[in-house]
Amino acid sequence: MDWLNDIANLTNSTFVFTTALIFGAMGGLFSERSGVFNIGLEGMMTGGAFGAAIATYYAENAGYGWVSPWIGILAGIACGVLFSLLLAYTTVTLKANQAIVGVVINILAVAITLYLVKVIFDGAGDTDTLKEVLKKWPVPLLSDIPFLGQALFNTYPTTYIAYLLIPISAYLLYKTPFGLRLRSVGEHPGAADTVGINVIKYRYIGVIISGVLAGIGGAAIALTTTSNFSHTTVSGQGFIALAAMIFGRWNPWGVLGATFFFGMAQALRNFVKLYEWSKDIPMEFLYMLPYLLTLLVLAGAVGKGVKGPAAAGEAYDPSKR
């Protein structure tokens, strides 16, 4: 029965790895659905992880106990929003190139956070290890089911929130007037403007939601998997989230599938490391998998009409309506 335990553990860690990816990918989804390319996800998640780690560090030293990681998450959200405001202001108001500002956010976020960590911790490249991080919450009764309980119902609170986020977002995007307006602004801002939807406002909302979610995503990494912040904390997860959003075809349910798949790839490579025979496997291909699949889907699926929001990537100019 050993292998059953292994599978339960693997599933469990898949869900943990998926958490940050779901937050990141859903963040990207809200932004791109409103018509703003968000390459800066990586930067926003880095900001979130940094904010969470620093705030938790100070909160636990001030004696806030188990509340500290939650204060950390709020701080992570604040940092994510800060970077998203930068993106929103420059691309929506000033009509700057969205891809370039995204690159700038990635460069700035990594540099500023690492700089501040070095300033705060006297030149060290990472924060001290956090003592008060998020603990696993076993769901009463359900977690007692053999194997299944360990696999599904004994994980971090952020993971539960991430999985709740999917149906909530799907409902918000496809069943409410707000969602319809947000999507219309990303598909055809001119038409949306004509029927009286405030394009600028909806794009700001989309990008800010993106910052909030990416911030939580980064915070989730710092407060569950790494327990500190350094330059390797986020290391590319923002880009995997971006890939997952595309692989999931800009749809919450698609994102669920894509993040689960990519999260499993991450869990799997940590899992096989425990075995001696893993040395013979070209692990690089497992690392490459999310990007390769996304590229293949993009290349093969475009003919079938699967494309991102039509107006994503361009600033809205009312005079060209």
Add this chain to the structure above:
Amino acid sequence: MSDNQSVRKWSRIFVANNIWVPIIAIVLGLICGAIVMWIGGFNAMEAYQALFDKVFGSKYDIGETIRTITPLLFTGLSVGFAFRAGLFNIGADGQLIMGMTGATIVGVKIDFLPWIVHAPLTVICGMLIGGLWGALAGYLKSSRGVNEVISCIMLNWIALYLSNYLIRTVVLKPGTQRSETIQESASMSIGWLSTFMDNARMDWGIVIGLICTSLFYIILWRTKQGYELRAVGFNPEAARFSGINVPKNMLKSMMIAGMFAGLGGVFEVLGVFHYQVISAASAGYGFDGIAVALLGGNHPVGILLSSILFGVLTYGSAGMNFSASVPTEIVRIVIGCIIFFVASHGLIQMLYKPFMAKREAKRKEAA
């Protein structure tokens, strides 16, 4: 064309509106850096002083600064070239890595050729592999309609892991996390110049870089091909109507852009390190290239000047760390701020438009 005209054309990038944006962006970027240093409790003036002391301190430092400039120049040319054809080459990073890998493998594995054949062969192989990697994104864009920004991001990561795989399986130095050292016959270092510069790592990269800078100009502004590329960049619809094959030109521009970036990687291996390491993340030259191209206005002279600026900042940051104990990340912050201000030039125009308007009004009054 008369001399007078060509002089005017060359100087056009240094006049009027478009010169103010990069200059103001640089000043604002340095000010932002100073503010961040002040927040961190450092003396900004002292730190900038240390930066320049480091760069111009000795012959060795000047040589090493040139070494730092080289890859920035290549990736800047790469990004700038694609920009001219209307494409955003965010994938210079991956193209550079592929160029490095190609050069490493050919440089290590072939051991029977004389320098005069082996070195150029290695350079060309690395360049072509970089070009191929760029062309891949160009192909996906032109025949599959995949946004080049997305495909380039994916290709960057694929290149990183593919390169790690190739080094590990083909040219690994046993017991280490790096490749074997390349054969002496593939080296592009300039021994006598290194000796002259107190052992700074000097190589042919900067010379080839300058040649590429002029090629950049000649291809784009002196050939029919370049005219087509720029036409596609200005307005693909109009270019298509005038009979230009737009997809083919996109492919070509990405391929040439990839070659430039690939060369950057080639000289990192052949001229500087002589081996390639397995790394978890890229060095980020490709992203610096975006900064270089943007600040340089996608013009060869501008790209050269801004690569010098960023090279000086990057190399000098070590001095800031050493004598003013400022974390080296500060330079990344300054670079980030500079591109930020160039990209959102609306912000800068808001700043200087009132001045310009006033001057214009005065001129009218005088007339």
